[in-house]
Amino acid sequence: MRRAIKAATKAELAYQDAARALGCVVCRYRIEHGLQPRVAGQCGPTRIHHRNLGDLHGQRQLGQHAVVALGDWHHQGITIPNVSAKGMYAVYGPSFQAQAREFRAWTADVLPGYGRGTEAWQLWQDELINGARAA
Numbered sequence: 289m290r291r292a293i294k295a296a297t298k299a300e301l302a303y304q305d306a307a308r309a310l311g312c313v314v315c316r317y318r319i320e321h322g323l324q325p326r327v328a329g330q331c332g333p334t335r336i337h338h339r340n341l342g343d344l345h346g347q348r349q350l351g352q353h354a355v356v357a358l359g360d361w362h363h364q365g366i367t368i369p370n371v372s373a374k375g376m377y378a379v380y381g382p383s384f385q386a387q388a389r390e391f392r393a394w395t396a397d398v399l400p401g402y403g404r405g406t407e408a409w410q411l412w413q414d415e416l417i418n419g420a421r422a423a
Contacts, residue, residue, distance in 0.1 A: 293338065300353055303353065303355070303417075304336050304355055306417045307336065307355060307356065307357040307413055307417065308334050308336060308357050310334075310357055310413060310416055310417070311330050311334050311357065311359070312330040312331055312332075312334055312357060312358050312359030312362055313356060313357055313358065313409050313412060313413045313416070314331075314358060314359070314362040314380075314381070314409060315329075315330035315331050315359055315362065315380065316330075316416075317398065317399075317412065318380070318381060321398070323381065324379060324380060324381070325379070328379050328380070330359045331359035331360060331361030331362055331368070331376065331380040332359040332360025332361050332366055332367075332368055333359065333360055334357050334358070334359055335357070335358055335359070335360065335363045335364075336355045336356075336357060337355060337356050337357070337358045337363050337384070337406060338354065338355055339354040339355065339356065339406045339407065339410065354410065355410070356406050356409045356410045356413055357413060358384065358409075359380075361376050361380050361383050362380065362381075362383055362384055362391075363383075363384060363385065364383070364384075364385045365383040365384075365385040365386030365387075373386065381394060382394055384405070384406065388405075391405065392404060392405040395408050395409065396408070399411075399412055
């Protein structure tokens, strides 16, 4: 089976590990800005989301360098055990998979000037990784 993108280089793997170590960047932002209770924690295990052309589902992936760390809910709409999708939304906000249009609109509201959707989250993530923001 042919991969959509090439395997990650050592540098790309190191970047992905640094991103993963931050946890879900959307949850991190929401907690830091009082939009989500700290006790709720993050929305599930951290996954690496490979960004797509135009930030649209089903489009070509941009590569191993274009990634953002997201928890299960924000990445794929996967709920925490014993919590409904409605309950997840109430605490964690929109999911990129389940409410893509709303996720992009909300992202544009909270991260103006950063770009669109997951592009914006990667730029904010990069600020955290590079120490441009207090973690």
